Amino acid sequence: MSERTIFLADLKRAVGDARGGDLWARLEDWAGHGEAGTRFRAAFPDLAALGGLDRRSILKLLGASLAAGTLAACDSPAAPLLSRSRGAADPPAGLPRFFATSLARDGLGIGLLARNNDGWATKIEGNPDHPASLGASDAVAQAEIFGLYDPDRSRTPLMEGQAVAWPDVDIMLAEMREELGARGGEGLRILTPPVSSPLLLAAFAELERLYPGMRRHVLHAHGRGTPEGSFRAFGRALSPVHNLGAARTVLSVWGDPLAEGPAHLRERHDFMEARRRGIEAGDPPRLYALEATPSLTGTRADRRIVCRPAEIEPFLRIVAGALNVPGLAAAGESSDDAAMIAGALAEAGPDGLVMVGPNASAGLHALGHAINETLGARAVRHIDPPAPDAGTLAELMDEMEAGTVRQLLVLGANPAYDAPGFETLLETVPSVVHLGTHVDETASRVAWHVPERHGLEAWGDMRAFDGTASIAQPVMRPLAEARTATGLLAPLMGVEAEERDFVRAYWRREWGLADAAFEERWRAALDRGTIEDSAFAPVGASLAEDWDAGPAETSAGGLAIVFTAGLQGSTANNPWLQEAPHPLTRTVWGNQALIAEQTAERLGLGDGDIVALDNGGRSLEAPVKILRGQAPDTLALARGYGRRAAGRFGDHVGFDANRLRRGDEGWTAGIALEPTGRNVRLVATQPHTDMADRDIVRSVTPDDLAAGPSSVTGPSLYPEREDAAHAWGMAIDLDACIGCNACLVACQAENNVPAVGPVEVARGREMHWLRIDLYHEDDATHFQPVPCMHCETAPCEPVCPVHATVHSSEGLNDMVYARCIGTRACANNCPYKVRRFNWHAYSTGDFATPREALNPHVAVRSRGVMEKCTFCVQRIAAARIRAGIEERGIEDGEIVTACQQACASRAITFGDLNDPDSAVSRAKASPRDYALLGELNTRPRATYLARVARADGGPGEEPEGR
């Protein structure tokens, strides 16, 4: 018999039939022996351990019981979230769950993990198991959290602009089905963005079977150079997959492979890994760029060739000619630069690689393929396009003009904005149904608008750049009723099911598995975020003999314009992205006509001068901004701005560059430019980009690396700190940073950093805890992420009169918001200027993060207090608690700061400096390590790894113009 039973039996016997007041006595008396206390302790050790309960504890317990009691009243939600979280399926209350899912970029999936706190999605991370992410993410993916809670998201179906009930949508679809059935689908057209979803592609195929007259068209965000180029080169549609880790010499043509596109995270990761290995070995891979307007890849390149857009193809032809590419129709006069590039590629041979960007023409793509084939480039393989091509937009528009389109379904695209001329053609179609997350330019011009599910709320599937399939699952319960494209099409096919069931049914058929085996594989796919072994196998492709259609006819006269991607789709209504400074112009909340310095000088233009641009009758007015590295006589205009129906944040921000376009061309020439004499003040976060000959971004040559670490620690009047078990520190590798803003937006999402809007940014009050500084030095462009340095001798601390900023035992410079009275002395004394002040109540302002998206583990700051980077102290605390529960130490790499986690370049390392073997200690042991403003003896815990210049010149050496 256990102690407990004996004790209780004694007690029961002693109590007997006693009633009321008789029972008012000590337990010892009732149990009949003096050692009742001992017995009690043995029987109920946990209760006894509470010991003498004092008044406070009793009140606490009373309060807690009351609170716990009310919890029972919380109802469980009606519709269960059927998504599957990673790791523990049902973690203890308060701990976040992570759901693996994918979001489409140009139709192709990027695998992500969404953090769900108490039922709300609050943060996006990369999925380490997904080939397009490897754990990293970018600014656009990070900002999807805001997009999910976007207050302007469409919530009800609209008919002729009037809200209607969902059953009306189904009635409309049923009627459409009848009508289509009668006609065999004649006149039915579907317009989509590129689609890689196997399920949706199967649905299209099914529709085509049911309605043979139906046709799908694809609205490409970037024109059709990629599919047509591969058609020219190989006679079939193929998608190139690049492995930058395997290339020794890379030439990027008219693109930004390190910063844009569905594969850029992977490509950057591979490139930076190769570069890191190369630096150690003393021979980093070479990167060249050939472009008209600077891309982040170009500014990171060892050598950037600046060409007018019309000169790029001739240049690449010369290179191809020098490499003896077979079938080349015309080469051209050689030049030094072209010879140098050709020489480098020839030297690299199979280790060479040419990458052509999505905005480039089919001719350039074909040239790129031909050079790669000639080199036998090992770093590229070709696969069947994961997002297969369909009818073109131009064909659709021709048909609309001819009046043969009877029904048009626009699924998740916004052609009224993206496709010039489409808006007026909409009137020729009797019945248009638009499915979209916003009541955008298209939705407001058509008869029917149906709200589309946000990617983070939807069941679906998609393929990554290499064909790897993944299941997309909701990461939280949907905020409002909405449909996916599959859900909208299902009634037309006469099927009815939950959207999840469509996905399951498709993959069950695809895998051909029975129930148990299917469930297992399904769960594994949801857990991992990818479907194993689903990547496409390389396809053997050989260069067609007639790949070269000859030099493109160019009308190179006058000014040229190149169109860049800018903000795509609903991201225009995302304050996090609008407020993330353009990496090179540092402007926010708007776009400009980027212009080379000498061209601006010739035309007598300066920053902010408004010019009228005219392209054969198509005209618009735009402010100019002088940009280093821009090709002469060439303007660069970012698309995605000047929206008329993006929502409250995106409307009328900047100008709509599409108004100068005829179709989906990537550039155009013969532009007339007329200064208007008016001027606007551009909103930029950084007016000065000159380093003023200061040691801010350090570049070292390989020879310097032999010298060993250079950081010095000066003497201090204050006693040396004795750190506790840990000493947190950070190392930021400037050689790997390309300035893509992923860390900046990741920090914003993780730390509840509010956007403040254009007016406040113009006053110099942006709140980003981590900013990215841009510097120009000679011809090089440097990016420097600047978080709080967490100085060991922090100047901010002694000047605060109320101890609102103090040092933690682990070396963090902590900010105590509740204690802050807002003297701002700390900000004055911070030489790095990383402190941010709440001049207004930004956390509840017009541009604030929606409450549901806030990270519950980070305090929201009120008006009048100072804030700054905390080294993600909440993540440190979480790791410490986890380690404490598991009775172990905190492992190296267990704490990952938000900026570090987002970075595809792996430029940021964080960890414990007390552990000499930690990754951050090893990074700081590098001879490249240096402290920013180290001479001030602030002893920053965040230090930088210097950029590595080429031995034969500065990094990114680049002649100004040509």
Place this chain on the structure above:
Amino acid sequence: MTMGTHRAEEPAGPVADLALRPSFGWPWLVGFAASLILVFVLVYALGAILVTGLGSWGTNSPFVWGFDLVNYTWWIGIANAASLFAAVLVMRRHGLRTAVNRFAEAVALFAVICAGLFPVFHLGRPTLFYWVFPYPSTFDVWPQFRSPLIWDLWAIVTHVFVTSLLWYIGLIPDLATLRDRAKGLFAKRIFGLFALGWRGEAAHWEMHQTAYRLVAALLLPLLILMQSIVALEFAVMLVPDWHQVRLPLNFVVTGLASGIAMVMVVAALLRGTLGLRAYITDENADLLARLVIAAGIASGLVYLNELMTALLAEPYTRSAMAGRIGGEYAGLFWGAVALTVALPQLLWLGVLRRSMFALVAVGIGVSVGVWLDRFSIVIGGLYVDYLPAMWRLYQPTFSEWAMLAGTVGLFVMGLLLFVRFLPVVSLFETRHAEREEPAL
């Protein structure tokens, strides 16, 4: 404005009459109304800060301090210098003290009140200003005594206290005179209460003189300390242009210039408008003008020192100084030099020293110059610091101008009430001086 005739047998007459006259004429009323409007503007500006926060200011990162500190340092400079001036006169028993002491003290007092508004209202959370005091609280947090803001707190509290004391002690015998001359019972009671039972006994006079001189002696080091501590709020900071040993000297000297100039303005106005020529004599005005010239020359030396030390300084400081005197805010620096150093040199001309208009114009010019100097230090000093990426601009907004105008209104209103209700020139000193005259 018409004044009563000056009766030799009752020397304190006109001065005391000023405070006791039932009506003061329309110019006073107009001035009072104008200043009252400005005070309403101030109340509005302060209210707006409490309701909507500091966002209406032009401050940003890196210019986290703007007009708030510019105006604070300017007012405190005026207050300090005026007190210093009064205290020196008391200590030296200078003849000028009879004439200008009282309103020098008044200028100091009202200026320090204006100054004191800024440190409280420039806080992000002004309602929590009392957290800087070491009071027992459940937080168990003591103020950070290493912070120059705490030094400044104690300095300004001490300053308000000692300045008020000096002013009040000087006022006691005169309050008794007013008590005796007052007609209404209420006025008698009020003046009597503050006269502390003064009966003019020899023992009273002896104690009074001791106390007066003691407090004055206390003021001397304190005022230099006060200006230095205000300067230390900047000098302690790592900002290259601020982080310099010369800064306290700069603040003391230029503060003195603006304080003396302000005393000169008030003296000239009192002479010109209240007909107190017999009490604030030509010699007095002349001496004040000469002091302003001297302060201007001293300021000039300070600026020269500033430029020379910058030449010898390490690169950060040198480029910061170059940015301050050649960058966006260069006009402020050179404006300060022109107004505080060059303008007073006009007073070498005797004609101007005797013209009320000239004295007022030069005095205000010097004060504006010192304000520009404070602007140049607070804003221009941050124009170039360490990381070029954060080099930006600051532009004051309406809200900040309103606060400046409002404090000017408060200052003027204080002075107007002072001339209306209290003896502007020390009665007892005047009597004393007039009795001395035959002996000279």
